[in-house]
Amino acid sequence: MHSERTPGRKLGLTILVAALLAVPLLAIYALVYDRQDQSDIARASVAQGWGGPQLLAGPVLVIPFTETSTETVTENGRPHTRTVETGQLLYLSPASQSMQTDIDPQRRQISIYESVVYRAANQGRARFAIPQDLARYGVDRAKLDLPRAELRFGVGDSRGLQPDARIIANGRRLMPEPGKGLLATGGAGFFAFADWNGEGALDVAYHYALNGSGGLSFVPRGGESVWTIRSPWPHPSFVGNFLPDTHKIGDDGFQARYAISNLALGQALASREDFAAPELAAPGRMIEVYSSDQPTAGATQAASVNLVETVDLYSQVNRAVKYGFLFIGFTFLAFLMFDLVGGAVVAAAEYLLVGSGLVLFFVLLLAFAEVVGFTIAYLVAAGAITVLLTAYSAAVLGSWKRAQMIAGLLAGLYAVLFVLLSLEALSLLIGSVLLFVALAAVMWATRRIDWSGVRGSEPVKE
Secondary structure: OOHHHOHHHHHHHHHHHHHHOHHHHHHHHHHHHHHHHHHHHHHHHHHHHHOOOEEEEEEEEEEEEEEEEEEEEEEOOEEEEEEEEEEEEEEEOOOEEEEEEEEEEEEEEEOOEEEEEEEEEEEEEEEEOOOOOHHHHOOOHHHEOHHHOEEEEEEOOHHHEOOOOEEEEOOEEEOOEEOOOOHHHOOOEEEEEOOOOOOOOEEEEEEEEEEEEOEEEEEOOOOEEEEEEEEOOOOEEEEEOOOOOEEEEEOOEEEEEEEEEHHHHOOOOEEOOOOOOOOOOOOOOOOOOOOOOOOOOOOOOOEEEEEOOOOOHHHHHHHHHHOHHHHHHHHHHHHHHHHHOOOOOOOHHHHHHHHHHHHHHHHHHHHHHHHHOHHHHHHHHHHHHHHHHHHHHHHHHOOHHHHHHHHHHHHHHHHHHHHHHHOHHHHHHHHHHHHHHHHHHHHHHOOOOOOOOOHHHOOOOO
């Protein structure tokens, strides 16, 4: 027996070829990320013309007032005291507000890339009243400039606003004007002059619609904020600083209701400064949990809902590529067993060609998934590679019966991989059990193999 044909050397050669196939696997891994980036760019281009992830805030009543202060200045070497009046703004949150949002999802496509967008119709009511203890905030009620008071609505991406906005205050219809949003939305939004004398309560009813994509967030403000959402989209994801008090999800869509008080927000109804923007995820991506840290008292917080796509084909393909080494390992192991136990001679070039076919599966999966969807692409790619390697195995192993065993192995591997991709929570358990069974089978099948090729030259001890 030649030394280069010992089982140990065959095993080493097989491992070397498998290691070389790591290079194209890593290249496919990078290709998946590149295609995902192109998909994100396509989605961003849709959002640029339609509207990105939307953030809703308000209404907030903003009232100008003058503040009188004294200051000491030195003139001609003598100190003088003078009175100075400066303009300030009072931000008054509603004592109570409720808003209902109806989300109508739509699909937009650029080339082979698809993006989920929506139109959100918002209808709500809010009640404002000037606090009796306004002086505690350092504001003189007599210095309020009520004729210039404004109702401000914040919108994250004002490009998505539709022209049908309506605002009614105490029965009078107000004229919406562009701009002057809230700090929570970076100043984007719209406003209307309140036309209120400050007596009694200001009851506001409003309606506006806007386009957006990805997710929708709401910044609660006031004594009590109630937000109700409805949509025919069956796969919502509730994230942010608050979760809905009640929700219902079904095949016909979802409903959710939030009820948030200012005690949970840590914010007073009246403030001399507007509240800053919440910590949202990067634009163009799905809105995720805002922060792992507990928000500080008075910090702006938000509730969000994402329109989740059930199958993100790039993440599915990405996970599939991670199992590529298992495919190569199991298939090479089967050929090695035929080589060592069955008497077939498998050359290094034949291992390389078989491994190339296994790697090609992931390229086919990615290419077809972008066009026909993940499930159909998986069936097409797995079927094509199984037929190809089965036919090649018949020639390499010199038997159609052995090739059928390879076909059964590949069909089982592809079936198990599909299950692993579908049952993400159990993938580790299933994978570890599969590896244990495979290791036990290999140990049993190779228990009599002389890996070093030296046992035959030594006398057997009784």
